Amino acid sequence: MTGFEGVVGALTIVFGGIGALFFLVGTLGVLRLPDFFCRTHAATKCDTVGAGSVLIALAIFNGLEVSSIKILVLAALILLTSPTSAHALARAAHRTGLKPWAAPQDDSRG
Amino acid sequence: MDGFFWGLAIFLLVNAFACLWRAYAGPTIVDRLLAVNIIGTKTLVVLVLLTLVFRRALLLDVALVYGLLNFVVTIVATRFLETGRLKGDWS
Numbered sequence A: 001m002t003g004f005e006g007v008v009g010a011l012t013i014v015f016g017g018i019g020a021l022f023f024l025v026g027t028l029g030v031l032r033l034p035d036f037f038c039r040t041h042a043a044t045k046c047d048t049v050g051a052g053s054v055l056i057a058l059a060i061f062n063g064l065e066v067s068s069i070k071i072l073v074l075a076a077l078i079l080l081t082s083p084t085s086a087h088a089l090a091r092a093a094h095r096t097g098l099k100p101w102a103a104p105q106d107d108s109r110g
Numbered sequence B: 001m002d003g004f005f006w007g008l009a010i011f012l013l014v015n016a017f018a019c020l021w022r023a024y025a026g027p028t029i030v031d032r033l034l035a036v037n038i039i040g041t042k043t044l045v046v047l048v049l050l051t052l053v054f055r056r057a058l059l060l061d062v063a064l065v066y067g068l069l070n071f072v073v074t075i076v077a078t079r080f081l082e083t084g085r086l087k088g089d090w091s
Helices: A002-032 A036-062 A066-095 B002-025 B029-054 B058-083
Strands: none
Touching (some): A002 A036, A002 B002, A002 B029, A036 A066, A066 B029, B002 B029, B029 B058
């Protein structure tokens, strides 16, 4: 029984750590990237995978209960709605005329 | 395991406050909307963590409503930004 609990704890910590890493990368992308399109590219993927991973870790930790089903429903909700929101945001930005960022041209080197 | 959950929740809150700077200083309106959206996602995960720490299953329903509301707010705001109106044709 203790071996099973050890496996559950290890899976929880591994998935939670992966999710925290993805959240950190997403935050750095939101703060550092130069353009709205780059920012939404960084933030949405990292937020989707990070939240999904942390929620799966918590569902594993919770075990076979009704609340685990609710946590998995939350994970499915995030996996559906986060890319949809990002697509709507990027489409609105594109259709209202926001130009994508381009790297500055270096003319001195020819 | 409660210590790990507390650490994860505090880490996510620090990330959310870092994203709040983008919501304050974002040069365009869509930057602000994106920052508010991902802060909502982080808040949802923190609510689920607090559910497991405090053993209150009620907070899961709050997290579910939070996720749905976050999605609806983003969709409505982008539609208003894109078309300038919220209603369709009456025909």
